[in-house]
Amino acid sequence: MDSGKQTTVIDSPAASAAEAGLFRFLPEIQVIEILMAIFIFVTIHSLRQGRRQRLVVWPVVGMLPSLLLGIRNNMYEWITGVLDGQGGTFVFRGPWFTNLQCVVTADPRNLEHLLKVKFPNFPKGEYFRSTVCDLLGDGIFSADDETWRRQRKTASLEFHSAEFRSMTAQSLVELVHSRLLPVLAVAEAQRAPIDLQDVLLRLTFDNVCMIAFGTDPGCLRPGLPEIPFAKAFEDATEATIIRFITPTAIWKALRYFDLGSERWLRRSIAVVDEFAYEVIRTRREELSSGEQTRTARSDLLTVFTKLRDEDGTPYSDKFLRDVCVNLILAGRDTSSVALAWFFWLLNQHPEVEERILGEIRKITEERGGDEDGELVFKPEEVKRMEYLHAALSEALRLYPSVPVDHKEVVEDDVFPDGTVLKKGTKVIYAIFSMGRMESIWGKDCRDYKPERWLKDGRFMSESAYKFTAFNGGPRLCLGKDFAYYQMKFVAASILHRYHVKVMENHPVVPKMALTMYMKYGLKITLCARDGTKVVGK
Numbered sequence: 001m002d003s004g005k006q007t008t009v010i011d012s013p014a015a016s017a018a019e020a021g022l023f024r025f026l027p028e029i030q031v032i033e034i035l036m037a038i039f040i041f042v043t044i045h046s047l048r049q050g051r052r053q054r055l056v057v058w059p060v061v062g063m064l065p066s067l068l069l070g071i072r073n074n075m076y077e078w079i080t081g082v083l084d085g086q087g088g089t090f091v092f093r094g095p096w097f098t099n100l101q102c103v104v105t106a107d108p109r110n111l112e113h114l115l116k117v118k119f120p121n122f123p124k125g126e127y128f129r130s131t132v133c134d135l136l137g138d139g140i141f142s143a144d145d146e147t148w149r150r151q152r153k154t155a156s157l158e159f160h161s162a163e164f165r166s167m168t169a170q171s172l173v174e175l176v177h178s179r180l181l182p183v184l185a186v187a188e189a190q191r192a193p194i195d196l197q198d199v200l201l202r203l204t205f206d207n208v209c210m211i212a213f214g215t216d217p218g219c220l221r222p223g224l225p226e227i228p229f230a231k232a233f234e235d236a237t238e239a240t241i242i243r244f245i246t247p248t249a250i251w252k253a254l255r256y257f258d259l260g261s262e263r264w265l266r267r268s269i270a271v272v273d274e275f276a277y278e279v280i281r282t283r284r285e286e287l288s289s290g291e292q293t294r295t296a297r298s299d300l301l302t303v304f305t306k307l308r309d310e311d312g313t314p315y316s317d318k319f320l321r322d323v324c325v326n327l328i329l330a331g332r333d334t335s336s337v338a339l340a341w342f343f344w345l346l347n348q349h350p351e352v353e354e355r356i357l358g359e360i361r362k363i364t365e366e367r368g369g370d371e372d373g374e375l376v377f378k379p380e381e382v383k384r385m386e387y388l389h390a391a392l393s394e395a396l397r398l399y400p401s402v403p404v405d406h407k408e409v410v411e412d413d414v415f416p417d418g419t420v421l422k423k424g425t426k427v428i429y430a431i432f433s434m435g436r437m438e439s440i441w442g443k444d445c446r447d448y449k450p451e452r453w454l455k456d457g458r459f460m461s462e463s464a465y466k467f468t469a470f471n472g473g474p475r476l477c478l479g480k481d482f483a484y485y486q487m488k489f490v491a492a493s494i495l496h497r498y499h500v501k502v503m504e505n506h507p508v509v510p511k512m513a514l515t516m517y518m519k520y521g522l523k524i525t526l527c528a529r530d531g532t533k534v535v536g537k
């Protein structure tokens, strides 16, 4: 069904009746009654047909009313329902004269075409870049073509280097054992409920800042202080998202006059920039004074500061700022929200928790136990946690940290499922919906079953075009391996010491944002496991 067809239904009977001169012979009141009857008929017909296909296209406003209704309930479920009814792909028609028209797909064949086979034909695009430019500049997240390729190559070399792995593993041990576990120990001792999502967000923010800038902002310090840089970063991200749901001319006018969300954005970015440029300045000084040989840093800022561009000149402060800000955005909340959904699922599946504990117990027993409760998991032990790996992947399948993603079409194209794509079309790929499609995962697609990832007890990965939580093709998430390591280390360190109980009647629903936060956080209480002495108690 499309808006064109419905408009014709509304227009044509009235128009032809008028042409036949029928209205000239009817009293005005009857004309109004006839028009009302036609309107009611068309509305009921649209709603009936729409309910069947989960798609109603209204004249002028297109599918906007259904979308707004969907947003009020759960937009991701609404999209999933529509995709189910439409065989995996549909064209979203927004109101006339807006830029809200796009193709939405959850078909793995289309995903492979989009992310790998025809990769150059589906960049992030100018619309995305111009919307996020103030916060992200030319960083890896928003860039395309050569600017993206250059950053990807350097960052990729760094992410796979031994120094980087050891730096990230070390900083994680420090954060978990001297910050996270003491915070949890206090909450347990006081029997006080805490928002686990907030605590995890603080942990990954500190962690990714150490990776990007080589500095620790201290969000997870005792008392959980509000850190201006972290707060400004969060505000800047939220204010940027508002641009996506505001007509371009309006947000540009707000920016010009420095009003509303644009004023908020400008002020937040100023705080982010102040922090970033100060770190860059001190790092340049440190490097030029030769101090780096003593500190041997391997954070991304240090790596890029030492590099030269193709003309042999050092990168500008602005470019270094963009590199770091983009990395922070990429790694700041993706693993923490995934962990929050994982702990919530565990709460409903004690049998899964039991199996994870069995796996951890086996590792601790091989070490000869954990007498003092201070056990720190070693990288090779984390690697051996295959069931935990499966349980986290299963949580990401059902609650992917990035629920929808998008691309723009450069040249006319056709998807493998036959959908025609015109140049300039926006394509949304519905990662959340893909995890809930019977056609992809079978009849039990909505069940939480880590076993579906295991073969003979070993974790088996899935095609990136079927399990798209980490994207796929040349823009596959650069932090995927690190994210798994981080999530497994944190989950095992908590589960080894505590049973995490979600508070009764605590509402758990996704927030409509670029990342799949829990709207009201995750309120939990902790119960120390028998036989483990708890750090900081």
Ligand code: HEM
Pocket (backbone or CB within 6 Å): 140, 141, 152, 208, 211, 327, 330, 331, 332, 334, 335, 338, 396, 400, 401, 402, 405, 406, 468, 469, 470, 471, 474, 475, 476, 477, 478, 479, 480, 482, 483
């Ligand atoms: C559970 C955790 C994570 C998930 C589910 C995840 C998912 C994703 C997704 C879907 C993208 C593609 C985004 C897009 O192009 O629009 C992406 C890109 C990226 N991710 Fe992750 N991510 C996670 C953790 C991390 C971490 C911890 C880091 C870094 C420390 C990281 C670094 C990156 C980078 C640099 C990119 C950009 C890659 C490119 O465009 O070439 N990610 N990630």
